[in-house]
Amino acid sequence: MSGFKQEPHKLLVIPGPIEVADEVLYANAHPSVSHMSAEFIQVIGDCIRMTREVLFSTTGQPFLIAGSGTLGWDQVAANLTEPGDSVLLLNSGYFGDSFTECLLAYGAEVDEVRADFGTAADLNDVEKALKAKKYKIVAFTHVDTSTSVLSDAKAIAETVNRVSPETLVVVDGVCSVGSEEILFDQWGLDVVLTASQKGLATPPGLSILIASPKAIKVFEERTRPPASYYASWKKWLPVMKSYESGIPAYFATPPVNLIYAYHASLTQLTKARPSLQERFALHRKASQRIKDELASIGLKQLPLDPYYAANGMTAVYFPDGLKAPDVIPRLLKKNVVVAGGLHKSNKDKYFRIGHMGITIVNEERGDVDKIITAVKESISEALAEAESKKA
Amino acid sequence: MSGFKQEPHKLLVIPGPIEVADEVLYANAHPSVSHMSAEFIQVIGDCIRMTREVLFSTTGQPFLIAGSGTLGWDQVAANLTEPGDSVLLLNSGYFGDSFTECLLAYGAEVDEVRADFGTAADLNDVEKALKAKKYKIVAFTHVDTSTSVLSDAKAIAETVNRVSPETLVVVDGVCSVGSEEILFDQWGLDVVLTASQKGLATPPGLSILIASPKAIKVFEERTRPPASYYASWKKWLPVMKSYESGIPAYFATPPVNLIYAYHASLTQLTKARPSLQERFALHRKASQRIKDELASIGLKQLPLDPYYAANGMTAVYFPDGLKAPDVIPRLLKKNVVVAGGLHKSNKDKYFRIGHMGITIVNEERGDVDKIITAVKESISEALAEAESKKA
Numbered sequence: 193m194s195g196f197k198q199e200p201h202k203l204l205v206i207p208g209p210i211e212v213a214d215e216v217l218y219a220n221a222h223p224s225v226s227h228m229s230a231e232f233i234q235v236i237g238d239c240i241r242m243t244r245e246v247l248f249s250t251t252g253q254p255f256l257i258a259g260s261g262t263l264g265w266d267q268v269a270a271n272l273t274e275p276g277d278s279v280l281l282l283n284s285g286y287f288g289d290s291f292t293e294c295l296l297a298y299g300a301e302v303d304e305v306r307a308d309f310g311t312a313a314d315l316n317d318v319e320k321a322l323k324a325k326k327y328k329i330v331a332f333t334h335v336d337t338s339t340s341v342l343s344d345a346k347a348i349a350e351t352v353n354r355v356s357p358e359t360l361v362v363v364d365g366v367c368s369v370g371s372e373e374i375l376f377d378q379w380g381l382d383v384v385l386t387a388s389q390k391g392l393a394t395p396p397g398l399s400i401l402i403a404s405p406k407a408i409k410v411f412e413e414r415t416r417p418p419a420s421y422y423a424s425w426k427k428w429l430p431v432m433k434s435y436e437s438g439i440p441a442y443f444a445t446p447p448v449n450l451i452y453a454y455h456a457s458l459t460q461l462t463k464a465r466p467s468l469q470e471r472f473a474l475h476r477k478a479s480q481r482i483k484d485e486l487a488s489i490g491l492k493q494l495p496l497d498p499y500y501a502a503n504g505m506t507a508v509y510f511p512d513g514l515k516a517p518d519v520i521p522r523l524l525k526k527n528v529v530v531a532g533g534l535h536k537s538n539k540d541k542y543f544r545i546g547h548m549g550i551t552i553v554n555e556e557r558g559d560v561d562k563i564i565t566a567v568k569e570s571i572s573e574a575l576a577e578a579e580s581k582k583a
Numbered sequence: 584m585s586g587f588k589q590e591p592h593k594l595l596v597i598p599g600p601i602e603v604a605d606e607v608l609y610a611n612a613h614p615s616v617s618h619m620s621a622e623f624i625q626v627i628g629d630c631i632r633m634t635r636e637v638l639f640s641t642t643g644q645p646f647l648i649a650g651s652g653t654l655g656w657d658q659v660a661a662n663l664t665e666p667g668d669s670v671l672l673l674n675s676g677y678f679g680d681s682f683t684e685c686l687l688a689y690g691a692e693v694d695e696v697r698a699d700f701g702t703a704a705d706l707n708d709v710e711k712a713l714k715a716k717k718y719k720i721v722a723f724t725h726v727d728t729s730t731s732v733l734s735d736a737k738a739i740a741e742t743v744n745r746v747s748p749e750t751l752v753v754v755d756g757v758c759s760v761g762s763e764e765i766l767f768d769q770w771g772l773d774v775v776l777t778a779s780q781k782g783l784a785t786p787p788g789l790s791i792l793i794a795s796p797k798a799i800k801v802f803e804e805r806t807r808p809p810a811s812y813y814a815s816w817k818k819w820l821p822v823m824k825s826y827e828s829g830i831p832a833y834f835a836t837p838p839v840n841l842i843y844a845y846h847a848s849l850t851q852l853t854k855a856r857p858s859l860q861e862r863f864a865l866h867r868k869a870s871q872r873i874k875d876e877l878a879s880i881g882l883k884q885l886p887l888d889p890y891y892a893a894n895g896m897t898a899v900y901f902p903d904g905l906k907a908p909d910v911i912p913r914l915l916k917k918n919v920v921v922a923g924g925l926h927k928s929n930k931d932k933y934f935r936i937g938h939m940g941i942t943i944v945n946e947e948r949g950d951v952d953k954i955i956t957a958v959k960e961s962i963s964e965a966l967a968e969a970e971s972k973k974a
Contacts, residue, residue, distance in 0.1 A: 204614075212615050223592035223603070396836045
């Protein structure tokens, strides 16, 4: 460590990007290094191994590619589907809509089990759909960042593996990896795709994906070449294997600095205390505290049923009579940055708070207190002003 | 400026990534910022405007997307070709082969004008091909990083625009933007695609592309939707326009920190001295000096004809009897990192030196002297050792 300290700034508590530790930012400012050097190959090899650890997998194949989380959908669509293949998508929000759109762009046929706003797909409906038709893939968003809805990944995988064991279970974990427990091997998942800027506590710009041996087999047995060049596992699989075995390989230049940053963050996540399971527990505890505190001043939250509530973010309805411009600028003045709503049906009615990574784990920062205090004060000031205008 | 200084390290003079200035690395360590914040939208809007400036364009539409340079090929293939469309690819090396492979992956039909190793396509052959068949696109690698061959972009564009004015001129400028003159509007180019880590002197991880109004019109008139989701201009075009007009927009999370870094580098490139044209002249001058100095000790270079010689890199044959392991580790010991060969036909016979960005422009660094001295010494030591082994 260099003693590097990032500039003072507003507390960023949107559901990604999140606050990033000084040592991770410092790694992002690493001097230029050759992407073919022994030094770098070791670092990216470690990142591949630690990605597996974060997901409690021993046999999964990670892919680390310059891109955003969205590129993970293209990886799934281009490598695991062929035109006409059937996908069952459990849609719990905005990101479910987009994942479907991506699959359709590559020619897959998509049936959806759509959940009501603020809930996840009903398991009985999933079971019914799987019994009625053979699907190559069941896909869902683990935490839909638009609604803060957590899907029960373990139960969904259990259902799919029981009713339709050949079907691949694909999890969009962009807003869950690092903040929600995911036991990749044990739960029988086939793909988890994510990105660097949320629970993995790294700047944005890295598409991160892990695929089970079963998924790789489906990929290898496809009849047509992958329907993408940049996202083609035919290109990336040998490169990832080579990196991991310590041998330089080239398809496209990796985002070298970001890989150093990811390495710094993964080292914290996998080699230091709190352990991963302790981290998940800390996220659950802090999330509950935020949700309870905001409920205590009468703020209605999304989802209504705690069974569907994510632990790395909270979606909060504005009180009656208040809108985003009444509240969010007040929070900004208190140096707290939250996100607006993001779901076509209700986007102006709620706002979203992200609480992941060092905001939760480094308790001495006091971020959770800052969030609670700032939201309470802002809402109460906004209500008082609305009241005084009425009077 | 913060007084931030990057760690001491070996001089990286491969043809990308290149040495990056302290202030650019410091910007890469920017505290986390919301990708929807007014602050960030201003920064990415500036990057779009300055990308245009770097290419001397007033009407081109830039696209800035998390990814490597390779993603630019996918952008071209997925947005500007439809299955069965004809592309004429002027192939001057490894990256020509790969660009063809990418176009084929999206269903285009590709004819190639193949250049001999170490040369670029013959303009007469290009003209002949254009007269014999109608092509939607003529594409070429401006500087093929595998061979250090510079294609005459201006002359190629002039030929295409004269013989087949409807054809789009697509330039892979990954290894040329920032180090070679490119007058996008004046030369009548339709696409220049590049990446952040070479002449643009930023860490890797950003796919940068500019498209002419003519190219955008071809895109808008396509009959099928783009054959990619992540690379779809249907998604990115409104987002880029929105960013530039200062309004937040979302399709996929941009690589926020890298955009800050790119902004810092573009500010140097477009707002400071030396001017862009002065930079190109400095690159030409230093390149000539390196090439002359290495020729002066008998080192044969690729390309043989200076008309085809890139100004941001030099490819050098090992003297007879020497191989990469005799020379490259000696350079490493002198803290100079060069790249091996990269072209199937001759890859073990030569090595590559990158000389772009601050290595050229910040003459007080003395990088060019370091390169020349280290190469001369290493070659002479290796020759002496080979000689002594023979004796």
